[in-house]
Amino acid sequence: MRVGVLTGGGDCPGLNAVIRAVVRRGVQDFGLEFVGFRDGWRGPLEADTAPLDVQAVRGILPRGGTILGSSRTNPFKENGPGPNGVERIKDNLAGLGVGALVAIGGEDTLGVAARLHAEGINVVGVPKTIDNDLGATDYTFGFDTAVNIAMEAIDRLHTTAESHHRALIVEVMGRHAGWIALHAGMAGGANVILVPERPFDMDKVCEYVQHRFQTRYAPIVVVAEGAHPKDEELAVSSGKMDAFGHAQLGGVGALLAAEIEKRTGKEARCTVLGHVQRGGTPTAFDRVLATRFGLHAVQAVRDGAFGQMVALHGTEIVRVPLAEATSAPKLVPTERYAEAEVFFG
Ligand code: F6P
Secondary structure: OEEEEEEOOOOOOOHHHHHHHHHHHHHHOOOOEEEEEOOOOHHHHHOOEEEOOOOOOOOOOOOOOOOOOOOOOOHHHOOOOOOOHHHHHHHHHHHHOEEEEEEEEOHHHHHHHHHHHHOOOOEEEEEEOOOOOOOOOOOOEOHHHHHHHHHHHHHHHHHHHHHHOOEEEEEEOOOOOOHHHHHHHHHHOOOEEEOOOOOEOHHHHHHHHHHHHHOOOOOEEEEEOOOOEOOHHHOOOOOOEOOOOOEOOOOHHHHHHHHHHHHHOOOEEEEEOHHHHHOOOOOHHHHHHHHHHHHHHHHHHHHOOOOEEEEEEOOEEEEEEHHHHOOOOOOOOOHHHHHHOOEOO
């Protein structure tokens, strides 16, 4: 059988490790043939392919990004003129002799995979995202690398914050989930962690920051890009949307720095880590998880287990229905705040 592989959505470290594992096991153990689709769902939509054999995946395990490219193309937004997105994908797969797809992505890419499966396309999903917000899996690969990058940044910010007696605000990614902020904040010993799941009280945050200064500590505030103040009038928004209807986030760190300066009279600076969190080489944890996901995904293709996503449950890799995995995002539960021993605003 000929199998197509694609990577969609925001890239993350570990994508190449999945591609490598899928292709190596598929070719060497199952005698499968592969074709890469470029830039997520744009590839099958436009029949844009890349050669994908054992030679093509040599040496890519430690490389960040994705050799196949990525995009946020949504085939369900392609409504003509002419055949719609689903019809074009079906025609192109048939034309290329591709009988199954391995789709590596987050909520959006796998949401499309679930809908295409319902339309009769053979798809197996692999969960990726630095945000760790996919339901039905304990962890996605990419998250551990992002957390380690953010933790290292926080470690470094502590020393300069202390030297200058400043409040330092670190804005991290994560979209509408606070996983990166929570884990990086805890690991880096932040004083305040602000997550999207819990709107924060600007007055209380500023009071707490003031209190930290009184005890002669320069406070570190980690804020998730999706976090927002209870007071709607203070909320920030770029107004820009992607093809899946997600608002472009960012700016809450700068808002906090400005408010802290205004209300405490102390200096505050904001560091936005941005795409640095998604770049570069994956951690060992992410390489292992991504490789295991890849091996199990191609096994699922071999077993004809379509419409399924591979997932981590505890230490085991299992299969869960794609539709279930993409039905609701996994958010930080309230009990995690009490465990963190940090001020949550
Ligand atoms: O989903 C991953 C992610 O990095 C989010 O944390 C962030 O909000 C978004 O992607 C950024 O997207 P873009 O790369 O399109 O700026």
